[in-house]
Amino acid sequence: MKPVSYILMFLIPLSLLPACVDVDEKPNTRNGNFEALWTIIDEHYCFLDYKAQEYGLDWNAVHEKYKERADTVKTVFEQFRVFADMLAELRDGHVNLTSDFDNARYWDWHEKFSANFSDSLHRIYMGTDYGIAGGLKYRHFINDTDTIGYIYIGSFNTSFSENNLTYVLYLLQDCKGLILDLRNNGGGLLTLSERLASRFTEKKILTGYMRHKRGRGHSDFSDFEVQYVEPFDGLRWTKPVVVLTNRSVFSAANDCVNRLRCCENVTVVGDRTGGGGGLPFSSELPNGWAVRFSACPFYDVNKKDIEFGIEPDYKVDITSEDYQRGVDTILEYAIDMFTSLLP
Amino acid sequence: MFRVLLFLVFFVLTVSAKAQRDTLLARNITTTSNMIGIGGVNVLDTYISPEKYRGTELRFISMTEKRRLGNALSYQRILQLNLSLPHNRARTADYLAGMLNYSWGLHYNFDLLDEKRLNIKLGGLADANLGGLYSTRSSNNPGQLKAYVNITPSVIASYDFPLWRRVFSVRYEADAPLFGVMFSPHYGQSYYEIFSEGHTDHNIVFTTIGCAPSLRQMLSVDVPIGKATMRVGYVGDFQQANVNGIKSHSWSNAFMIGFVKRFRMSKIR
Numbered sequence: 001m002k003p004v005s006y007i008l009m010f011l012i013p014l015s016l017l018p019a020c021v022d023v024d025e026k027p028n029t030r031n032g033n034f035e036a037l038w039t040i041i042d043e044h045y046c047f048l049d050y051k052a053q054e055y056g057l058d059w060n061a062v063h064e065k066y067k068e069r070a071d072t073v074k075t076v077f078e079q080f081r082v083f084a085d086m087l088a089e090l091r092d093g094h095v096n097l098t099s100d101f102d103n104a105r106y107w108d109w110h111e112k113f114s115a116n117f118s119d120s121l122h123r124i125y126m127g128t129d130y131g132i133a134g135g136l137k138y139r140h141f142i143n144d145t146d147t148i149g150y151i152y153i154g155s156f157n158t159s160f161s162e163n164n165l166t167y168v169l170y171l172l173q174d175c176k177g178l179i180l181d182l183r184n185n186g187g188g189l190l191t192l193s194e195r196l197a198s199r200f201t202e203k204k205i206l207t208g209y210m211r212h213k214r215g216r217g218h219s220d221f222s223d224f225e226v227q228y229v230e231p232f233d234g235l236r237w238t239k240p241v242v243v244l245t246n247r248s249v250f251s252a253a254n255d256c257v258n259r260l261r262c263c264e265n266v267t268v269v270g271d272r273t274g275g276g277g278g279l280p281f282s283s284e285l286p287n288g289w290a291v292r293f294s295a296c297p298f299y300d301v302n303k304k305d306i307e308f309g310i311e312p313d314y315k316v317d318i319t320s321e322d323y324q325r326g327v328d329t330i331l332e333y334a335i336d337m338f339t340s341l342l343p
Numbered sequence: 344m345f346r347v348l349l350f351l352v353f354f355v356l357t358v359s360a361k362a363q364r365d366t367l368l369a370r371n372i373t374t375t376s377n378m379i380g381i382g383g384v385n386v387l388d389t390y391i392s393p394e395k396y397r398g399t400e401l402r403f404i405s406m407t408e409k410r411r412l413g414n415a416l417s418y419q420r421i422l423q424l425n426l427s428l429p430h431n432r433a434r435t436a437d438y439l440a441g442m443l444n445y446s447w448g449l450h451y452n453f454d455l456l457d458e459k460r461l462n463i464k465l466g467g468l469a470d471a472n473l474g475g476l477y478s479t480r481s482s483n484n485p486g487q488l489k490a491y492v493n494i495t496p497s498v499i500a501s502y503d504f505p506l507w508r509r510v511f512s513v514r515y516e517a518d519a520p521l522f523g524v525m526f527s528p529h530y531g532q533s534y535y536e537i538f539s540e541g542h543t544d545h546n547i548v549f550t551t552i553g554c555a556p557s558l559r560q561m562l563s564v565d566v567p568i569g570k571a572t573m574r575v576g577y578v579g580d581f582q583q584a585n586v587n588g589i590k591s592h593s594w595s596n597a598f599m600i601g602f603v604k605r606f607r608m609s610k611i612r
Contacts, residue, residue: 019556020583020592021387021556021583021584021585021590021591021592022387022590022592023387023389023393023395023590025393025394025395025432026393028432028433036393039393040393044531046531100435190535190539191535191539194539210536210540210542212529212530212531212532212533212536212544213530213531213532214529214530214531214532214544214588215530215588216530216588220530222529222532222544225536225540225542227540279483279533279535280483281481281483281484281531281533282391282478282480282481282482282483282484282485283391283392283393284392284393284394284431284435284436284480286394286432286433287433288431288432288433288434288435288436289435290435290436290480290481292482292483295483295484295531295533296531296532296533296536
């Protein structure tokens, strides 16, 4: 046998060994991009069944409804608008389509409701002598009878450390109670939600569940996995806490409210939260547009979705009269709770 | 008298030369090669995107082979590093991709043809891989950790041939994993769930050639240049997996160039 034959004897079969692990990319055409977007949501979005129950969402019907429009668009701007309208059917603030010229979003969950938070009112209450520790802004509210601690966390995108929390709680330790204002907190790092909640419980508590998709089917979910909050091994707050919420409390902040309300001394005051009870994933279309969507659903302790928000214990809105007078109705309600309602 | 003296001198020199040869015992032949290369890469990971990313890859390979003289067994160690920055079709996003691979294994040698010009090695490697993908655009599932170990059958064939009064060598190696263990999130499982919440779901996966059909192959030619030997070649690295509902592949084809050193470890008795 010639040497070349020896080499070929091994080369040919080994080259045939690896069967391809591959996917068929959708073509970068009007129809290809439409099908790619619809398929991404169909196979990965986690609330299709839930929203079918809640308001009758039929994702197959959505395909038929928008396919005709998608086939007739003449510009990418029209195409973007059709895609944005289709995604809006999901009624989800975690769903976005991003191109170089626009960011499609669904913001009805807060834009169609009272803001219940005002920068100008907030500035009146905060004054100029407040402290800043990482993403925490804090101060004392002192009235005739009591001193109340106040922490504002406007975002979980600006981090705060355990040390930040320890110092802030230490500096507010003389207060009768604590107001934790999460209004307009649109979310960010989920780990901050857990970090914050761990300061307000004395024991390990069940706060909810989460799941993830295990396949392409709308109902292909993992088992419910428990979520706990464990008490921080250090300075914790054991006095009453009032958490302030509005419709712009979303995503990780929504999760935080869900965790905090399971703690012993916590009361939630304000408006229903905006929701966003699904951990988002990202994907993309053949034309390069990015798409974001909810992928892993969170649930409360009763295994109920928190996608459409969490009701407060006390529903309070900022009235237009109070707004005119420079009074934050929700914040005043919380202060009154400490001075009159709470012991 | 002069003849006797000349005979004695010749005898002593001959004997001493023979004795000197006897004290140098050649034990091992070690061949090392270090190569760098550049090529094209095609990357797919449906956990991050249904799109395939294509681009340029840089690769480094360090290989050591040792064989004891007179012994049919040889061992091999390979260290590979590859880095790439592939982009999607629309060029609106990039991956940062990289993989470190370390393989160690044994081969049984068949020395064939006249003067053992053809050498065929059959054996296996323990093959460890650590790397990942990072999407420069995605914020919530931006990366994918790649970590897996395999038991990998391996075949090497090398053939020495004379050309221009020098000895050239052509060499082919193919390593195809038979089975192993791989880390992988599940289809829609987030890294937050796995690492922050500790919720595991079949994240350590037993893989076989059926669900992770992969192949690393290298075809090279050793070219003697002066006292050095240059190695030029082609590397095809096809890493694939279809586990937990996630399809992934990294297909690399790279041109490699480097130098080979072959030396003999001897022991003085």
